[in-house]
Amino acid sequence: MTQNRAKIRTEGVNVHYGATHAIKDVTLDIPDKTVTAFIGPSGCGKSTFLRCINRMNDTIDVCRVTGIITIDGEDIYDRRIDPVQLRRKVGMVFQKPNPFPKSIYDNVAYGPKIHGLARNRAELDEIVEKALRRGAIWDEVKDRLSEPGTGLSGGQQQRLCIARAIATEPEILLMDEPCSALDPIATSQVEELIYELKNNYSVVIVTHSMQQAARVSQKTAFFHLGTMVEYGETDEIFTNPRDERTENYITGRIG
Amino acid sequence: MTEITTSLLTLDARTQKRNAAERRFRAYGLAAVLTGLLLLVILLVSVLSNGLGAFRQTFVTVDITLDRAQIEEAEAALVKTKIYRGFIEDNIAASLEAAGVTEANDASAAADLLSKDAAASLRDWARTRLESDGEKWSKSFDFLAAGRIDGYLKGRVTMESAALDSKVTPEQLQLADTLRDAGVLVVKFNTGFFTLPDASENQVEAAGLGVAILGSAYLMLIVLFLALPIGVAASIYLEEFAPKNRLTDLIEVNISNLAAVPSIVFGILGLAIFINFIGLPQSAPIVGGLVLTLMTLPTIIISTRAALKAVPPSIRDGALGVGASPMQTVFHHVLPLAAPGILTGTIIGLAQALGETAPLLLIGMVAFVREYPAGPPEGFFDPASALPVQVYNWTQRADPAFFERASGAIIVLLIFLAIMNITAVFLRRKFERRW
Amino acid sequence: MSPLWTPLFILALAIAGFFAARSRALSTAGGNPRLMHSLPRVYGMNALIWTAAPALLLLAALTLAQPMMQERQVMSALPDSLTASAGETSLAMAEICRIAGGIATAIENRSLSKDAALQSSDIGTLRDALTGAGIAVTPETSAEILNGAQDWYAYDRRAALLHAVLALGAAALGLVWALRRARKDVNARSTVERGILLLLMGAASVAILTTVGIVFSMLFEAYHFFQQYSWREFFFSTNWNPRFQGGSDLGMLPLLWGTLYISLIALIGAVPIGLFAAIYLSEYASRRMRSIAKPLIEVLAGVPTIVYGLFALITVGPILRDYFAAPMGLGNSASSVMTAGLVMGIMLIPFVSSLSDDIINAVPQSLRDGSYGLGSTQSETVRHVVLPAALPGIVGAILLAASRAIGETMIVVLGAGAAAKLSMNPFEAMTTVTVKIVSQLTGDTDFASPETLVAFALGLTLFVLTLILNVIALYVVRKYREQYE
Structure with a gap:
């Protein structure tokens, strides 16, 4: 496998929630056009770290981030950076499918509309269709685009949310346990999709399932109690972990 | 398609426009909050400047x-x-x-x-x-x-x-x-x-407020002694014992509707039922008290039910587990724990009742009363006035000097209300429990 | 003797019964509570309930039923000439009640002897006796009315005695029954608990009784009104012009127009301010600002409406007249639709804002996260995601506010004026349904004339109107909450 250049670099990132030290000194490089998985026991800080990459933590009052995170060499915590502009470049898919209470079409069109990606209705239609196709849900919903997105099944909702995130043409896609609320069939649909997505995007996925990380990712980082214990090729981590804690986790002794 | 900005460090025009819209929206919100606060200040200053002379x-x-x-x-x-x-x-x-x-x-x-x-x-x-x-x-x-x-x-x-x-x-x-x-x-x-x-x-x-203050005190006494027991009893039934059926549903819908019925409708009820039908005397605190009781009941019931609901089921399980009957469980364990919440709700309900005017006009409490009512309970049947009604009464006089009195009476009323509400807040803070 | 003595005596008996039953039950167990089925005080409670509850209920029922039966009896003795129409009947009955009340007070003050009041069959002497005791009796007061008053007073006294005897009898029976059951092997606790449960159910049904009372009291009198006045005229006539000598125009359209016009102005003022304040406080404000500003705005909700009324009357009205209406040549009245509408708007701000605040907070955070994750600004999130999601709830809140505005009384009584008019000029004085209910039912009222009874028809209309709004609003809000639970 070819090693892509680093898309995201972090250096000495620390996160505090009030008095809690949630992330301790994390440094890693995430390559472009790759799926990178964050694994670790619940409460280890992997989701928190993920939310730092598109500054979603800004919406929480008590959260404080220090250290450097760069995307394409630009510090995203620079004072000149507008988080709104950043989040267009760094899309996000959440743990629980959260379609807006609008039609399927409007759900996908929302992002392009606010970012002004379409000049007219025809262009918007095109963007929506493309996003739904990439989200591998077009065939299921093409005849009912005006129905509410909340009426879809769980797996469909999550793929709709992925399509929604893709529609703004991000370069990076963050996924926070995207399959934890889904049944096995829906999970496998979404996993296939994620595997496809790496051709166009850098995907960072947080998951509590090691099998999932093994199935979809090329790189894996293991988090434990707020620190990043180990980071490397997924095959390496699962077959030959260097750290004892990683081994314990993978063999099911902790977590 | 718009061009994709290569650097995040420069804001594109669209983002700048969107950020301006964001600032405007935020300013509208702040303006709305400040308008609300300003109106409160104007209202209070107007009442104080007109009424302090009294x-x-x-x-x-x-x-x-x-x-x-x-x-x-x-x-x-x-x-x-x-x-x-x-x-x-x-x-x-x-x-x-x-x-x-x-x-x-x-x-x-x-x-x-x-x-x-x-x-x-x-x-x-x-x-x-x-x-x-x-x-x-x-x-x-x-x-x-x-x-x-x-x-x-x-x-x-x-x-x-x-x-x-x-x-x-x-x-x-x-x-x-x-x-x-x-x-x-x-x-x-x-x-x-x-x-x-x-x-x-x-x-x-x-002109003074003597009769009106006494009348309002009588009203509050009646409301307290009727609305509190009835309201608490009704809430206990609905929250702890009522089976889930249509009748219970009907009562629930009823209570939330009664809370939104215009107060003057309760005045009509008082006039038609308590005075014309039962034959209680006009202008008497007993009629006013009954009407205000019916008006206050929904408030007390809603807050009492919330207080009962806040008592965790583990307390009930614990009591039932040592062999207490459901009735004993409620009266010995749940009710005492819910008491601060009930008290707070009752005080707020009383404060609402104290300021209520319209229904009292209809049952004749607006009459000119110069005689102090007798002591309770006989005094409950004597003609009396009440603070808010006295205010209305004075606004209907020709001499504008009465406006000063009316505003003064409002200040007295607001002071009573402030005391009641502060007590309620204090009780809530003091007994607030985290389970 | 005050009518309060009977219930007090029953209560005393019940308390005595408590101690008697407790000690009796204890003695059957030889003074050892462990041998008893229930706790000693439960036997006491049992006696207390059995003594007091049936007797007090009986007393209440009798007291409620008595005036009706009495009225029927006295009325049947009246000659047809006095009961030709419903109006005349009620006039005659009112007069009889008044004189009977006078007799009762006079006898209590000892300014009239019981014999003089009841025995004298000669109308002349009776009239003199009554006048001597300070009861206003005109020479025109007919013999039938005076006899009716005598009967009324006599019935009253007899009924009071009868009620006392019956109620005390019931109390005694209950006490005896409970004392017989104060034995150690009787399951007193479940009896007591069943009794308490009945009391609790009774309390819960007060809410239903209130609604029934409201509906029936208004239906009954509104029915009388529509017997005397055409319903078509009432609902569709544009003239409101009550006259005391009769022949009034009682069309409610001008009143309804005033009500809706004022409510509309109030909502136009209150909804944007209240909604924006709620959005700011729930989405933007720091926790500190929220903890200060929210309670302060809610103070506005705790201010009684009479205060707003006075504010309209002595501050807002004159300012609007002197600085807006008069210079623009739109009128010179301090009370106007605008005055009442604006002040009512102030009253509704906290109502709208706290309801919307609750509803906006019920929108799940995940929706906001989804929107932020796509790179939308906070205001875009609010406008495109939060508000559409909260829309049903907010519509419900606005409907509730509209219902409040329509039913509001004191602000319009003091701020809107009394002239029933159909006009578009917001600086003109107009009147509302609630104002007319107050004006038709205060002062001298004659419950036989359509001018008074119209108030009940107005009240019924108001009740139905607000009920519809409330039911829709409560339904919408409830559905909305279920969606996100």
Whole structure:
């Protein structure tokens, strides 16, 4: 496998929630056009770290981030950076499918509309269709685009949310346990999709399932109690972990 | 398609526009909050500036000396207050001289500055003297000054307005100036505002809130003693015992609807059922109390149910587990834990009831009442007024001096409400429990 | 004797019963509570309930039923000439009640002897006796009315005695029954608990009784009104002009117009301010600002409406007249639709804002996260995601506010004026349904004339109107909450 250049670099990132030290000194490089998985026991800080990459933590009052995170060499915590502009470049898919209470079409069109990606209705239609196709849900919903997105099944909702995130043409896609609320069939649909997505995007996925990380990712980082214990090729981590804690986790002794 | 910005460090035009829209939106929100706060301030300032005057009143200090013969002579006369007015004039002359007023020492003109009430209150005192021992009595009286004179000292009446007014002349105002300089005419705290009953149109200076405060207290007593037990009992039933069926649903929908029924409709209910059908007396606190009870019940029930719901099921399980019956569980464990919440809800309900006006108008509490009602429970059936109704009553009078009284009454009402609400907040803070 | 003595006596009996039953039950167990089925005080409670509850209920029922039966009896004795129409009947009955009340007071004050009041069959002497006791009786007062008053008073006294005897009898029976059951092997606890449960159910049904009372009291009198006045005229006539000598025009359209016009102005003022304040406080404000500003705005909700009324009357009205209406030549009345509408708007701000605040907070955070994750600004999130999601709830809140505005009384009584008019000029004085209910039902009222009874028809209309709004609003809000639970 070819090693892509680093898309995201972090250096000495620390996160505090009030008095809690949630992330301790994390440094890693995430390559472009790759799926990178964050694994670790619940409460280890992997989701928190993920939310730092598109500054979603800004919406929480008590959260404080220090250290450097760069995307394409630009510090995203620079004072000149507008988080709104950043989040267009760094899309996000959440743990629980959260379609807006609008039609399927409007759900996908929302992002392009606010970012002004379409000049007219025809262009918007095109963007929506493309996003739904990439989200591998077009065939299921093409005849009912005006129905509410909340009426879809769980797996469909999550793929709709992925399509929604893709529609703004991000370069990076963050996924926070995207399959934890889904049944096995829906999970496998979404996993296939994620595997496809790496051709166009850098995907960072947080998951509590090691099998999932093994199935979809090329790189894996293991988090434990707020620190990043180990980071490397997924095959390496699962077959030959260097750290004892990683081994314990993978063999099911902790977590 | 728009071009994709290569660097995040430069804001594209669209983002700048969107950020401007963001700032505007935020400013609208802030403006709305500030408008709300500003309106609150304007409301309070308006009430305070109009009403603070009611707490101070102009008095004329006169030393009165009477002997038994004088009083007996006056009591034997046909028009008694006229004789007493004569006494006041005589004594005013002496008081003025003592105060050093020599020019313009016209006792009759000075006595004209007094309220019509003055002679009557002197007579009340004199008659009690007759029953005691002794032959000669002295007392320093603070007689109420007439309403227009009071208005002049508070700036409501001017020389110009007096010239057009049939009830006062500019000369009287000049005399009032002289008397004020001499210290005979003084503005001081008006205890009568809290103790005197309402007064007629021509005697705004003697109008007080005594009957209204007592009436409101009676109303609150009745509401407390009826609404609290009924409300708590209803909530316990609905929250702890009621089966899930249509009847229970109906009661629930009913209660939330009753909370939103216009208050005047409760007045119609009171008039039609309690007065016309059952035959309870008009203007009586008992009817007002019953109507307000029905109005307050939904508030108490809703907050009591919330308080009961907040008691965790583990407490109930614990009690049931040691063999208590469901009824014992509720009365021994759940209810005491919910008590602070119930109390808070009750106080808030009472505060609402205290300010309620419309239904009381319909059951006749707006009538002019000068007699204090008897003590409870008989007094519950006597005519009485209530604070908010007294305010309304005074706004309907022709003399604008009553507006000052009405605003003053509002201040009293708001102080009572503030005390009740602060108590509720305090209780909530103090007993707030985290399970 | 005050009517309060009977219930007090029953209560005393019940308390005595408590102690008697407790000690009796204890003695059957030889003084050892462990041998008893229930706790000793439960036997006491049992006696207390059995003594007090049936007797007090009986007393209440009798007291409620008595005036009706009495009225029927006295009325049947009246000659037809006095009961020709419903109006005349009620006039005659009112007079009889008044004189009977006078007789009762006079006898209590000892200014009239019982014999003089009841025995004298000669109308002349009776009239003199009554006048002598200070009861206003005109020479025109007919013999039938005076006899009716005598009967009424006599019935009253007899009924009071009968009620006392019956109620005390019931109390005694209950006490005896409970004392017989105060034995150690009786399951007193479940009896007591069943009794308490019944009491609790009774309390819960007060809510239903209130609604029934409201509906029936208004239906009954509104029915009387529509017997005397055409319903078509009432609902569709544009003239409101009550006259005391009769022949009034009682069309409610002008009143309804005033009500809706004022409510509309109030909502136009209150909804944007309240909604924006709620959005700011829930989405933007720091926790500190929220903890200060939210309670302060809610103070506005705790201010009684009479205060707003006075504010309209002495502050807002004159300002609007002197600085807006008069210079623009739109009128010179301090009370106007605008005055009442604006002040009512202030009253509704906290109502709208706290309801919307609750509803906006119920929108799940995940929706906001989804929107932020796509790179939308906070205001875009609010406008495109939060508000559409909260829309049903907010519509419900606005409907509730509209219902409040329509039913509001004191602000319009003091701020809107009394002239029934159909006009577009907001600076003109107009009147509302609630104002007319107050004016038709205060002062001298004659419950036989359409001018008074119209108030009940107005009240019924108001009740139905607000009920519809409330039911829709509560339904919408409830559905909305279920969606996100």
